[in-house]
Amino acid sequence: MIPRKHLSASSLCAPVLAAAALCPAFVQAAAPDPSGSLFRSAFGDGLEADYGIKVNGWAQAGWTYNDNGSDDLSKQAFFNNDEGFNLNQVALSIQKEPKGNVVGRVGPFPGPMPEQADWGFNVTALYGKDARFFKTYGFDDDLGVNRSADANDENFNIAQAYLEFYIPVLGGSNLMLGVFHTPLENEIGFALGSPAPADFYSHTYSFMHGPAKHTGALYSFKLPQEEGGSMLGFELGLVQGWNNMQDPNGDPDVIANLRWRSADFRTWVDWENIYGNGAGDSFAECACGSPIPAGTQDDDLTRYASYLTVSHVLDERNRVAVEFKYGQQEDAAFAAFADKGNAHWYGADVNWYHRLADDLTWNSRAEWFHTDAPVHVVMANIDPQTGIPDPSWGSFYGVTTNLAWTPVPHVRLRPELRYDIHSGHGRDAYGGGREDSQLIGSFDVTVFF
Template sequence: MSKYRCVFMSCVAASFLGSSVGVWAQGAEEEAWGDGALARSMFGDDFEQSSGVRIKGVAQIGWSHNDASDAGWSPNDGHTNYPVVGANDEGFQLNGIQLTAEKSLKSNILPRITPLPGPKPEEFSWGFTAELIYGRNGLMAGMYGFDQQWAINRPGNDDSVKAATSHQNYLAAPQAYLQFYMPVLDGLAVTVGRFGSGVGYEIPPATRPSPNFFYTHTYALVSQPDQVAGVLVSTNVFRNNYGLLAAELGVVNGRQNWQDNNAQKSALGALRWRSPDMRTWVDYSFMSGDEQNDLDHDIQMPVSRILSDTGLRRDHHSLLVRHHFDERWMLAVEGLSGKQRGNADHSIDLITGQPFSGAHYRGANATLRYKSSKLVEYGVRVERFEDPDGFALLPTTTVAGSYNAVTVGANLNLHPHLVVRPEIRYDWQSDNDGVRAYGAGRAEHQTTFSIDALIYF
């Protein structure tokens, strides 16, 4: 079957599945989201109002299958959907059970998200967020020098092969930070602690709302910085008839790094523009800093795969444009590029064992979403990610070349406590010189059938 026919059939199947279940879903009574229901039942309905603290949870379980594993390895081996991420394993999996405690800022700017319209609050405000997750997703959420070293995460933090074959679950604390709002300039906020970088379009947590419409994620997410530890300053630049513009700048330890593996910090920043009606968003975000392992520090694989006695900077840039045409249609388009400096005389690639002279990558992805009702929404995503040096997609693959993907799916909001997301995804390689990345290195393309459930409590 040609790849084009396979994509077409995938689209038809996902659309049919979404429509069939959606008929029942549209009859459900619309209610408020179920986030925080467990805490309200334990502490009372007035706990959140009196304390300002909200406690909420989400459990994510899924099932997945691809047509490439049979040619290469057993689905029981774990991570058999790689280099596709999100639904890492075939069969049933506990992606995660996540608990969050948060106190929101009273602010006209949401750090790492958006400036807000309306009057500037004139009072100081503070808030916090603390998260804990257990499941397969905890592997990617672990941070070096912190939860990655916890005893409960052994042997996976030392033996990745054994952890994959045993489908080991991990415990991590993805975010733990304080935030402060100050009524200076046109509104300024400071974030301190461990937090998501805010670089790029997709974000790892299965929160609601979020840009993560699909169960599986883009290759872009693998390449972009996830969590960081440090300080971020966010401020409004202007809010007028030309729109809203916020600027952000921070200093952090590095990617997934609580205890720095070299002597230099990294810079993190963004410019976020919104149209006056908030229907069009334009975000430029970046992270830049040395990411090599110094000779006298612990090796932090796979985030830092270069060993060197000199500083080697890694840059990542993302430009995102998102537009809501009306209440039903939304389009988001992201372009990204990255570069890791190298020095063949003073650095070694710990994967290949060869001198490292540098690497670069770039990609583009677009997501079109259509909301057919208050309870059913459809989506199509296309992506091309070029990794000619086989550098950017570690740990999912080190095969050089270009990765292409088409994903179709639906969000079925069956109940305030339940969202079901079926999807069908087709991936194929190009510019790979015959080296195969799917099915344990035996296939150049892969069709993945996945469905997950997000249970909010």
């Protein structure tokens, strides 16, 4: 983060986007960018300076420990499954960002509309235990390196591969075509490679119950406005469901998002929605596709998910974000355990980010999440030997806090504590089905290059 004695556009933008790279027009003086530093030191900065093409990467690993004698962390420390050491992500990305006043999956930015069209692209390869959650059915699910991997092994995938176009129409427009991270949810969707925008090592139950990526098209645009006023943007997408390139039911899903920004850029409101047929798009053989199984490819079963996030920069050291979510799946595969046909999930989480120093941030999060029937494969607790589920559902409460320290720009160190309670039906959610609460401690290291 760029130190500022007063509140400026860059100090507002950086905590919201977790990187000043997304708002270069507002950055007056920047520290050396660790992203792409290894490639620049080896080959020079000509490719980036002359053509705007950046080659960058990151590596993330962490250690986790719980208080109940079980090594199962699958629900609470998502993405991590096992207690102990986890190699989460080793990634390499080559990208070119188009110049414009609209960033796909992020929203509109202040300033006049650039009159010149531009284009860009992003290809990101990912290896590690997190990679299995970013596989795309029909694209990288059947790679040889993944065939012998079980749920606790590292995977490899192409996390993103898309073209991007800035078009000077309306108040500014952006079109993405290809495979890209979802524009939904508070903890994902920025035009940056994970884990850069992730303020926590663990993730919310809301995040777990949403899509990770899509294949298709996403069109983002800014409405024309008077200079200096608030900004309103919209996103419309047509995609192959949740985490799929091939969707056996043959029906595309529709994404419709609204993004409002206050004139001073302090307050952001994002309402994000996806609607479509959720039948037959979850695949046990590759542990990929949608995490919410329902029916077969010949069925027509409605799936809908909606997220409303309001974030506000209180001052140069504090920001808060509140997320509300709702989802439903018609004829969910595990709903019969609760004597239901359809499953619904909803909840809220509150995040507070406090900058203690230029290189030290204290992040805290409280969440409540409820499912009226089991719906997610991770919550189903499927026995790997028998294939028989023993699901958990009801209300889940979680509190998380961490310190994120960047002693040098290339390195982030992050100790984190998380405490969860399950109050509901079915199997107890933690400790191998023996505990309804759990405390997890973790420490992760991320190196950017």
